[in-house]
Amino acid sequence: MSRDSSSSTDRxxxxxxxxxxxxxxxxxxxxxxxxxxxxAFALTTAAYAWxxxxxxRFIFLPPDEAPPxxxxxxxxxxxxxxxxxYPLVLAVMVLGLAAVRGLAQFLKxxxxxxxxxxxxxxxxxxxxxxxxxxxxxxxxxMPKGDLSSRFVSDVVMLEFAxxxxxxxxxxxxxxxxALLGLALWLDPVMGAISLAILPFSGLLIVWxxxxxRQSHVDAMRSLGKISSSLVQTARGLAVIQAxxxxxxxxxxxGVLNRGYYDVVMRSVxxxxxxxxxxxxxxxxxxAGTLWYARLRIGSGSLDAEQFVSFxxxxxxxxxxxxxxxxxxxxxxRGLAAARRIFGLLDTPPDHVPEGELVAGPPRLAISLxxxxxxFEGHRVLDGVxxxxxxxxxxxxxxxxxxxxxxxxxxxxxxxHPASGTVLWDDTPVERFTADSIRRQVALVTQxxxxxxxxxxxxxxxGTTDGADEEVRPALKLADAEGFVERLPGGLDEVVxxxxxSLSGGERQRICLARAALRDAPVxxxxxxxxxxxxxxxxxxxxxLDQLASGRTVLVIGHRxxxxxxxxxxxxxxxxxxxEHGTYAELARPGTAFYALFASQL
Numbered sequence: 001m002s003r004d005s006s007s008s009t010d011r012x013x014x015x016x017x018x019x020x021x022x023x024x025x026x027x028x029x030x031x032x033x034x035x036x037x038x039x040a041f042a043l044t045t046a047a048y049a050w051x052x053x054x055x056x057r058f059i060f061l062p063p064d065e066a067p068p069x070x071x072x073x074x075x076x077x078x079x080x081x082x083x084x085x086y087p088l089v090l091a092v093m094v095l096g097l098a099a100v101r102g103l104a105q106f107l108k109x110x111x112x113x114x115x116x117x118x119x120x121x122x123x124x125x126x127x128x129x130x131x132x133x134x135x136x137x138x139x140x141x142m143p144k145g146d147l148s149s150r151f152v153s154d155v156v157m158l159e160f161a162x163x164x165x166x167x168x169x170x171x172x173x174x175x176x177x178a179l180l181g182l183a184l185w186l187d188p189v190m191g192a193i194s195l196a197i198l199p200f201s202g203l204l205i206v207w208x209x210x211x212x213r214q215s216h217v218d219a220m221r222s223l224g225k226i227s228s229s230l231v232q233t234a235r236g237l238a239v240i241q242a243x244x245x246x247x248x249x250x251x252x253x254g255v256l257n258r259g260y261y262d263v264v265m266r267s268v269x270x271x272x273x274x275x276x277x278x279x280x281x282x283x284x285x286x287a288g289t290l291w292y293a294r295l296r297i298g299s300g301s302l303d304a305e306q307f308v309s310f311x312x313x314x315x316x317x318x319x320x321x322x323x324x325x326x327x328x329x330x331x332x333r334g335l336a337a338a339r340r341i342f343g344l345l346d347t348p349p350d351h352v353p354e355g356e357l358v359a360g361p362p363r364l365a366i367s368l369x370x371x372x373x374x375f376e377g378h379r380v381l382d383g384v385x386x387x388x389x390x391x392x393x394x395x396x397x398x399x400x401x402x403x404x405x406x407x408x409x410x411x412x413x414x415x416h417p418a419s420g421t422v423l424w425d426d427t428p429v430e431r432f433t434a435d436s437i438r439r440q441v442a443l444v445t446q447x448x449x450x451x452x453x454x455x456x457x458x459x460x461x462g463t464t465d466g467a468d469e470e471v472r473p474a475l476k477l478a479d480a481e482g483f484v485e486r487l488p489g490g491l492d493e494v495v496x497x498x499x500x501s502l503s504g505g506e507r508q509r510i511c512l513a514r515a516a517l518r519d520a521p522v523x524x525x526x527x528x529x530x531x532x533x534x535x536x537x538x539x540x541x542x543x544l545d546q547l548a549s550g551r552t553v554l555v556i557g558h559r560x561x562x563x564x565x566x567x568x569x570x571x572x573x574x575x576x577x578x579e580h581g582t583y584a585e586l587a588r589p590g591t592a593f594y595a596l597f598a599s600q601l
Contacts, residue, residue: 393566
């Protein structure tokens with residue numbers, strides 16, 4: 001890795017770290033409590049070190065000896081006068097310090113645990129809100145396994161780094177400062193010698209951090225690919241088994257799994273180097289301090305008890321220094337997770353432009369005027385002109401990929417044209433709020449969307465509270481009442497993930513019932529009967545006709561039966577409207593419509 005790329009990586013890491021502060025700052029009270037607890041813990045550690053020298057002198061030297069240089073004479077005189085009470089005094093002091101340390105540790109862990117969990121809560125909600133703001137056409141291209149990996153494992157890793165890593169880094173740093181201050185106070189020269197470890201330790205932490213952080217980013221990316229592969233296997237298991245592709249899928253998964261192993265092992269090796277290297281640096285500094293102390297004690301310029309307290313302070317200081325080396329690995333895993341999380345949060349929202357007007361039911365028509373739309377450099381629609389008269393049924397047909405679903409998305413304000421205008425009556429749609437237009441539309445898509453919830457909840461999505469007297473007429477209209485009543489739980493039967501416990505036709509009927517319950521003035525049926533067989537489609541035809549009566553309907557279909565009764569039919573070809581007319585006008589040889597439905601005609 002070059003110096004430029006290393007410095008760039010460090011800047012990104014610091015940027016990600018600083019972006020966490022708004023989330024942490026919301027919990028300043030708990031952070032303050034944690035900081036006070038860390039300071040109390042560090043001071044008690046320094047107190048332990050300070051006490052060791054005077055205690056040993058008091059135990060082993062006669063009482064008429066001069067008091068230690070760092071013990072107030074009044075305290076020393078009191079101890080000499082109450083030598084018999086000394087064990088009790090010592091026990092009380094040790095228990096008192098232990099109680100303070102224990103309370104400080106508890107408060108630090110409790111407060112940082114709250115901060116970590118609340119940050120995890122905030123970030124998950126932020127990710128979910130960003131997903132809700134994305135265009136479904138952008139989201140469908142994102143690997144689902146990688147998305148769930150960022151939402152679950154990356155957020156957990158970031159929270160763990162905050163709760164355990166950040167608190168330990170701050171706590172260890174405070175301990176180092178307190179013990180180093182004690183060492184410098186006891187003997188400035190020896191304290192300066194022990195201080196020599198810090199620059200080397202800092203350089204080691206920075207060097208390892210750069211490499212470990214990148215390794216963890218690569219590992220998380222590989223884990224996302226593994227998750228995506230697992231999701232694909234679960235969804236396509238029937239096809240995989242039917243084509244005897246288990247071996248190929250196992251080999252493909254094995255390549256991804258071994259790639260993840262190699263990346264993780266690289267970070268494991270780098271992380272494992274940290275503690276022994278830090279210990280070696282600490283041992284070298286300690287050896288130099290001992291050598292210098294031997295000379296000072298031999299010359300009589302250093303008291304033995306002073307050296308004992310100093311040695312205890314330095315010895316205790318090297319533990320948090322070594323701990324910082326180990327925490328470097330944890331913190332870099334957290335920063336790598338933060339980079340992936342903020343990468344998702346930085347994805348620009350796909351809000352369509354909107355104004356302040358509130359849309360009502362269309363009175364004249366919904367019109368597309370010279371509309372052009374491109375997605376990821378591909379021209380999907382090219383100068384489309386389409387009139388959808390109010391209260392009438394308009395059908396839109398065309399080959400797969402012609403742009404029919406994009407037209408439906410423009411009508412429902414899920415997308416906005418790159419150029420041209422979509423009019424709601426005579427008003428451009430961007431002058432209305434997007435939600436007010438969407439509330440006027442009931443959408444049924446080709447792929448039935450069902451949540452892992454009850455039938456009632458799936459039918460009433462975004463509409464009512466789901467009283468039986470409201471839901472059952474909608475189910476009846478969609479020819480779904482019969483099979484729903486046969487379910488063990490009826491309306492309260494829990495549908496499996498993505499509706500897998502129901503047949504394709506049953507899933508689509510529930511979605512049609514959802515559209516019926518919405519009772520919207522505009523209905524968009526995007527291949528709404530594609531999951532139904534001919535008899536099922538005929539069974540709900542009357543319900544669909546009843547649902548469409550008096551409403552503005554856009555029907556997108558590949559089946560002749562779904563479009564032949566429309567008041568007008570538009571043929572879309574390569575992003576352009578090439579024909580427009582009634583069924584009688586278009587269903588004759590020589591037309592694009594006839595060529596499209598020749599086998600059915």
